[in-house]
Each structure stands twice: as C-alpha cells, then as structure tokens.
Amino acid sequence: MALTYLHTMVRVRDLDASIAFYKLFGLEETRRYDNDGGRFTLLFMSVPGQENSHIELTHNWDGDDGLPSDSRHFGHLAYGVDDIYATCQHLMDNGVTINRPPHDGRMAFVRSPDNISIELLQNGDPLAPAEPWTSMGNTGHW
Amino acid sequence: MALTYLHTMVRVRDLDASIAFYKLFGLEETRRYDNDGGRFTLLFMSVPGQENSHIELTHNWDGDDGLPSDSRHFGHLAYGVDDIYATCQHLMDNGVTINRPPHDGRMAFVRSPDNISIELLQNGDPLAPAEPWTSMGNTGHW
Numbered sequence: 001m002a003l004t005y006l007h008t009m010v011r012v013r014d015l016d017a018s019i020a021f022y023k024l025f026g027l028e029e030t031r032r033y034d035n036d037g038g039r040f041t042l043l044f045m046s047v048p049g050q051e052n053s054h055i056e057l058t059h060n061w062d063g064d065d066g067l068p069s070d071s072r073h074f075g076h077l078a079y080g081v082d083d084i085y086a087t088c089q090h091l092m093d094n095g096v097t098i099n100r101p102p103h104d105g106r107m108a109f110v111r112s113p114d115n116i117s118i119e120l121l122q123n124g125d126p127l128a129p130a131e132p133w134t135s136m137g138n139t140g141h142w
Numbered sequence: 143m144a145l146t147y148l149h150t151m152v153r154v155r156d157l158d159a160s161i162a163f164y165k166l167f168g169l170e171e172t173r174r175y176d177n178d179g180g181r182f183t184l185l186f187m188s189v190p191g192q193e194n195s196h197i198e199l200t201h202n203w204d205g206d207d208g209l210p211s212d213s214r215h216f217g218h219l220a221y222g223v224d225d226i227y228a229t230c231q232h233l234m235d236n237g238v239t240i241n242r243p244p245h246d247g248r249m250a251f252v253r254s255p256d257n258i259s260i261e262l263l264q265n266g267d268p269l270a271p272a273e274p275w276t277s278m279g280n281t282g283h284w
Contacts, residue, residue, distance in 0.1 A: 002224040003168040004265060005195035008150040009217030026145040052194040053147035058217055075151030075200055082144045121148060 007044065007054035008077060010116050015041060015059040017113040022055070024094055025079055025087070025118075030054070047079070076109070076117035076142070084108055084122040085133060101136035105129055109142035117142045149186065149196035150219060152258050157183060157201040159255040164197070166236055167221055167229070167260075172196070189221070218251070218259035218284070226250055226264040227275060243278035247271055251284035259284045 012018040019029060022045050031044040039061040047053040055077060081087045084102045091110060092098060100109035105127035108120045119142075154160040161171060164187050173186040181203040189195040197219060223229045226244045233252060234240060242251035247269035250262045261284075 003189050003192075004222035005189050005192055006220035006222050006261075006263060008219055009261070011217055047145050047147050050145075050147055050194065052192065056217065056220075075153050075198065077150055078148035078198075080146035080148050119148075119151070123146060 005052050007056045009056040009058055010077075010112070010114065011058045011060070011064055012112075012114050013059075013064065014113055015043060015057060018057050018059075019043065019045070021096070021112050022057075024091055024096065025081075025120075027055070076119045078119040078121060080121050080123045082123055083127070084120055085127060085130060087120055088133070097139050098136070099139045099142040101133050101138070102127075103129070103134055103136070105133070111140075111142065147194050149198045151198040151200055152219075152254075152256065153200045153202070153206055154254075154256050155201075155206065156255055157185060157199060160199050160201075161185065161187070163238070163254050164199075166233055166238065167223075167262075169197070218261045220261040220263060222263050222265045224265055225269070226262055227269060227272060229262055230275070239281050240278070241281045241284040243275050243280070244269075245271070245276055245278070247275070253282075253284065 026048070027045040028048050029043060030046045033042040035041070041059045041061070043057045043059065044054050045057065084105065088098050088102055088108050096110050098108055098110055100107070102108040102122070106122045110118050110120070112118060168189070169187040170190050171185060172188045175184040177183070183201045183203070185199045185201065186196050187199065226247065230240050230244055230250050238252050240250055240252055242249070244250040244264070248264045252260050252262070254260060
C-alpha cells in the first residue's frame with residue numbers, strides 16, 4: 001500500500017491543559033519529542049489498542065500568535081464512545097462545557113482548551129433519551 | 143474498548159476540487175451523504191485498505207463565510223508515502239504547489255484547495271537527496 005494515514009495535528013497553547021483534556025476521553029500519551037533548539041514539543045496521543053488513531057499536539061514554547069481564538073477552517077476530531085451520557089458527565093465533572101449536549105442520545109460536541117471542536121458519537125444504536133441531556137441548552141457553536 | 147477514533151473533518155468550499163485533490167494522493171471516496179433540507183454534503187474519503195483513515199469533507203452548498211483563507215488553528219493531516227519524490231512530482235504535474243519541497247528526501251508540505259495543510263512523509267528511511275528537490279525553494283508557509 002503506497003499511502004498510509006499517520007495523524008492529525010493541532011496546535012496548542014498550553015500543553016498540560018491539552019494533555020489533561022484529551023485524557024478525559026481516554027487517549028494516552030504515546031510519544032513525546034522536545035526540541036530545545038527549535039523550542040517546541042511534539043506530543044502524540046492515541047486511542048489505546050487502536051492503530052492510526054494519533055493526534056499530534058504541537059506546542060511552541062514561546063507561544064503562537066497565529067492561533068486564532070476560534071476557526072471554522074478546521075472541522076473537528078471525532079471519537080466513538082460506549083456511553084455518551086457517562087462520557088459527557090465525566091467531562092462536565094471536570095469543567096468541560098458540553099456545547100452540544102446529546103439530546104438525541106447519539107451526538108455531542110465539546111471544545112478543547114484551544115477551541116478545537118471535538119465530536120462524540122455513541123457507538124452502535126443511540127441511547128434512550130434521558131435527562132438532564134434532553135432539555136439541556138446548547139452553548140455557543142461547534 | 144470504550145473509545146474509537148472515527149475521522150477528521152475539514153470544511154471545503156468546492157467539493158469537486160477537494161475530491162480531485164485528495165484523489166491525487168490515492169484517497170478514495172467511501173461514503174457520501176447529501177442533505178437537501180440542510181443544503182450540505184458530507185463526503186468521506188479513506189486510504190484504501192487502511193481502517194480509521196477517514197477524512198470527512200463538509201460542503202455547505204450556499205458557501206461558508208466563516209472559512210478563513212488561512213489558519214494556524216488547525217495543524218495538518220499527515221500521510222506516509224512510498225516514494226515522496228514521485229508523489230510530489232505527481233502533485234506538481236496536476237498544478238499543486240509544493241510549499242515545502244522534500245529537500246531531505248523525507249518530508250514535504252502542500253495545501254488543499256481550502257489551504258488545509260497536508261504533510262507527506264517518506265515511509266521507512268529517507269530517499270537519497272536528489273534534484274530538483276534539493277535546490278527547490280520554499281513557497282509561503284504550511
């Protein structure tokens with residue numbers, strides 16, 4: 001096979017905050033490269049046991065003025081989860097806003113510390129509608 | 143496994159131009175969803191034979207004013223290739239600018255029609271340095 005998908009890269013302002021955020025979903029740190037000369041860190045995180053699931057977090061130690069606070073240019077990263085309600089509750093318990101709650105038991109959106117849009121999809125059939133999700137309002141866009 | 147990586151989504155202005163662009167690398171269209179009511183198309187493309195290699199192209203039929211011409215917010219999509227010189231030549235022959243030529247026989251960057259940054263990495267060991275790549279200048283940033 002001549003072509004291999006490798007990773008999706010996103011730039012982050014605060015590396016520790018981003019690592020903590022992605023760990024909330026269950027991603028694990030798999031590789032780290034600190035470049036003292038270039039003053040940047042590349043940190044790879046993956047879904048345990050799943051090949052080709054890498055995201056690369058690029059952190060420029062001296063900041064990155066080119067990072068807008070929001071962007072429609074990039075779409076989102078998507079992850080399937082076994083219990084979308086439990087996942088969203090876990091995120092809320094850790095201070096993450098559920099921008100698009102799983103009203104339908106199927107789909108939710110949150111934002112990373114750098115406003116990267118993250119889609120969560122229930123694996124298999126949607127869950128039965130349940131509170132507080134059914135009546136929870138949307139926050140911002142995603 | 144509770145978590146599954148699904149895809150990376152990017153928004154595109156011209157769906158046909160983007161499909162043609164990603165096909166230059168060898169990606170194939172795997173799923174298409176046209177939504178007449180919402181006036182958008184979701185088009186999935188994957189690396190043949192490789193699971194979890196999906197990109198989702200989102201095309202809003204009436205345009206998307208939120209799409210900036212460039213963004214540092216999103217990093218890049220990355221693909222491994224068997225012959226980075228042949229891949230770059232094929233892209234050039236089809237009108238694609240090689241923003242960062244593979245000077246080192248190892249790494250190149252191009253931009254999609256929507257300025258999404260695409261990284262190409264030589265699979266395995268780097269190729270021996272060769273012209274015209276060694277002396278080809280960079281174009282813009284990536």
